[in-house]
Amino acid sequence: NAGVTQTPKFQVLKTGQSMTLQCAQDMNHNSMYWYRQDPGMGLRLIYYSASEGTTDKGEVPNGYNVSRLNKREFSLRLESAAPSQTSVYFCASRLAGGPSYEQYFGPGTRLTVT
């Protein structure tokens, strides 16, 4: 049982390049999330998916797109990377159905855009 996995762990992009961050969970969770973490700002929600086939914007969605490929996988795409997207990105999953369920986090992807 691997929990939540993320690839890659590190990535350096040039401004304007694109990339996709991959996330998968093996806990049969319905909800999945993408956050970014910046110094002094805590975690900010980019997008989330309440269930397979649905996605919704979070607090900071501009410059990102997501795909809930199936129940297990939730990817985050940067179409044209900007230096402001330099951050650590975390994927999380949660068993939907009520607010009492905790989130499970992946190890993170450290992205630098030059």
Place this chain on the structure above:
Amino acid sequence: AQSVTQLDSHVSVSEGTPVLLRCNYSSSYSPSLFWYVQHPNKGLQLLLKYTSAATLVKGINGFEAEFKKSETSFHLTKPSAHMSDAAEYFCVVSDQETSYDKVIFGPGTSLSVIP
């Protein structure tokens, strides 16, 4: 609207002394409350959670938190700090108003432990 306030952005304690990390929340409903810990260059891990059962919640690594509705607080404590407790701690609230699938994170408290 829901919100979470962590009253200290940074706390420093000596090894072996008590730890107190403060969290206040705002919620119109009966909330669920969580504390997560993030060690350097790691993901977040659940320490403990309150979901309307016992108000004193025990978590991993000797941490506990008490839900006080009258004070809208959920402070995290530990009797004796260890060096391994040095990390970032996040207080989180979730309730029926947060779109049923979202949670609200506090800004975090960085805990330093001095040998």
